[in-house]
Amino acid sequence: KNEVEQSPQNLTAQEGEFITINCSYSVGISALHWLQQHPGGGIVSLFMLSSGKKKHGRLIATINIQEKHSSLHITASHPRDSAVYICASVGGADGLTFGKGTHLIIQP
Amino acid sequence: SQTIHQWPATLVQPVGSPLSLECTVEGTSNPNLYWYRQAAGRGLQLLFYSVGIGQISSEVPQNLSASRPQDRQFILSSKKLLLSDSGFYLCASEQLGNTEAFFGQGTRLTVV
Numbered sequence: 001k002n003e004v005e006q007s008p009q010n011l012t013a014q015e016g017e018f019i020t021i022n023c024s025y026s027v028g029i030s031a032l033h034w035l036q037q038h039p040g041g042g043i044v045s046l047f048m049l050s051s052g053k054k055k056h057g058r059l060i061a062t063i064n065i066q067e068k069h070s071s072l073h074i075t076a077s078h079p080r081d082s083a084v085y086i087c088a089s090v091g092g093a094d095g096l097t098f099g100k101g102t103h104l105i106i107q108p
Numbered sequence: 109s110q111t112i113h114q115w116p117a118t119l120v121q122p123v124g125s126p127l128s129l130e131c132t133v134e135g136t137s138n139p140n141l142y143w144y145r146q147a148a149g150r151g152l153q154l155l156f157y158s159v160g161i162g163q164i165s166s167e168v169p170q171n172l173s174a175s176r177p178q179d180r181q182f183i184l185s186s187k188k189l190l191l192s193d194s195g196f197y198l199c200a201s202e203q204l205g206n207t208e209a210f211f212g213q214g215t216r217l218t219v220v
Contacts, residue, residue, distance in 0.1 A: 033209060042117065042213035043198055086152065090209045096142055096202045100151030 002027040002092040006099035019074040021102045023087035030091025037084045110135040114199045114212030127186040131199030139201040141182040146196040194219045
């Protein structure tokens with residue numbers, strides 16, 4: 001069974017700080033998604049990764065398939081980045097599997 | 109590429125009323141389809157998944173049911189809502205053999 005673990009569960013930081021959220025999984029997968037959910041809002045897909053690194057604005061996502069680990073980084077964090085960030089693995093033996101999410105608060 | 113349409117975005121329903129949430133997929137055929145629920149402060153919990161028309165697997169016992177009457181249509185239903193059915197419901201699709209999943213916007217259900 002694929003176990004998708006995220007850390008930390010909760011993270012509070014000051015505006016401008018560099019943020020790292022981690023995601024690890026236990027079985028081979030095809031790809032991994034990073035999703036964002038603002039309070040009271042819907043799900044937005046930020047990245048889909050099958051290898052290497054992707055960058056979009058202040059967001060960077062990396063994945064190491066051999067180590068079964070992915071990270072989401074936010075540079076120059078801003079209060080509007082406050083949201084729940086969720087990783088989801090695709091193509092493993094259990095199909096689509098979500099992590100429990102990381103609740104990020106960026107204080108001004 | 110695939111698109112998932114999920115509606116409505118928000119819904120307020122009285123206890124005991126029925127529920128029907130619809131999810132439709134465009135741009136693909138024969139996807140694996142999923143319904144998830146997120147209770148307040150919790151992670152996404154798998155409710156149902158389907159690998160084809162009429163094929164539904166349930167992950168947890170609950171007050172809900174799912175149906176897949178057409179290849180690209182996945183419906184979540186309840187005959188009588190409970191307060192505990194409140195939450196955020198997400199439909200997702202995954203193409204077997206593909207490396208990508210697609211996500212609906214979600215429905216925020218409040219049972220009052």
